[in-house]
Amino acid sequence: MKRWGWLIIWSWLLVGCAAFSAGGKLEHPNEAAGKLLEAKPLPKDIHLVALGDSLTEGVGDGEGKGGYVGRLVPLLSAEEGVRTVTVTNFGKRGRRIVDLEPVIAAHRKELGQADVIVLTIGGNDVMNVVRSHFLDLSRERFRQAREMFADRLDHLLISLRTVNPDAVVVLVGLYNPFSSTLPNIPEIDDVIAEWNSASRAVLSRYDRTIFVDIQDIFIDRDELLHRDEFHPNAAGYEQIAMRVYEALDQQKEWWVGSLLQ
Template sequence: MNKLLLLFLCVCLVGCSSTSTTTVPTTIQENEQEQIKPRDLHVVALGDSLTKGVGDGKGGYVTFIKQYLEQREDVNKVFVQNFGKRGLRSEQLTDVIMNNESVIRKADVILITIGGNDVMKVVRSHFLSLTYELFVKEQQMFASRLDEQLQLLRYMNPDAYIVLSGLYNPFSSAFPNIPEMDEIIHMWNEGSKKVISRYDRALFVPIDDLFEERDDILYDDQFHPNTRGYELIAQRMYEHLQKHEEWIGE
């Protein structure tokens, strides 16, 4: 009688043990599947001809970033709204932001290129009397506007990751009478970097080094990037974005 009882208890214990080991892995697997469930992303691109993609014809760096995002396992579809406009200066960017508030509020990532036409404005307005001080003055006004625009974007969308591209220097070949242009671009980028560092979930991405002595990645106008140039910009921006994985959100 005791032997039969002992055998019955052993069978019960084995049955309980096998049940517990088969249900736990299933639960873990379900949780893992939930964690990597891909999501849709909404990207808004703001700015000048670089955002427009002038010189490429395929959408510029914005198209490349869309491709990179869609290759991720945690991303399903990427919806892009590109409001890039050729010739846009920083003083005009606020209106673009205000006119597209409803779209900006839904954005997960906001990409910005701005400033190149502000530099060109100084060159064209003072071509025969250019001084370094003129660029410093214009950059200070640019930085003030940029700060206000970032505040506006944050008011509209507290959570989106903002990625601001720096300037590169295509001006040297076009304006050889301005030998300080590299220094001017560096000064401009440092000012932009300082402004954006005040904001959470915001990145400044330097790209000036990509174009140093690289006429082969410029378009025929020797000012805008060509397809390869835009691809390099997109790679740099995406590399910086990947260092801050919290941008992907919940």
């Protein structure tokens, strides 16, 4: 009987210790369990939707890892609180910004379920100016095209926000692969920078948007380009993926923190 008595007393002592908070206040066991769950939330799944042109498709990636989008997956999956990252990729070679509205309309369901939407667009719009006015290229030609692009980008973001008001929207900026192919436009670096500035200004009007500048990555770095001297190669896509991840990491509460609430 004495042995059982000591066991009962010891059990009550253990329960009593567990039932008091750090301040000595009596705490119900369910409340203590709730605080534990609140402090360490269960991992969540993230749905990433990719839109855009050949860079989103991953053209030029000799390793076949899906370009920068595919390389984002392990980086995002390693974040605390993330269980899985599911990717739906609607990137397609040759797309210009006028081609994206129909894509959004056709995939409203997938976009509406997205936690993160990543986007590359504009490179083919710049190339269209080059092809259409190769013999009389000028800064004015690019300025007119840039203003039209910015207006369409604004409408594109309205469409995305209509479908999904909460997703983080990431636009990857343009880089300059033209330095060796457009000798008659020595200011092409300035043209790309101005184009990126216009895109950044449009995104600044919308909440939960991120502009990722990658122009500096490819300056005098031909080793990061595919043999077509236009698309990134595997190493180039690795650099883009890391830059996008770093930008997302700075706003982690938008796409990880919100999932854990």
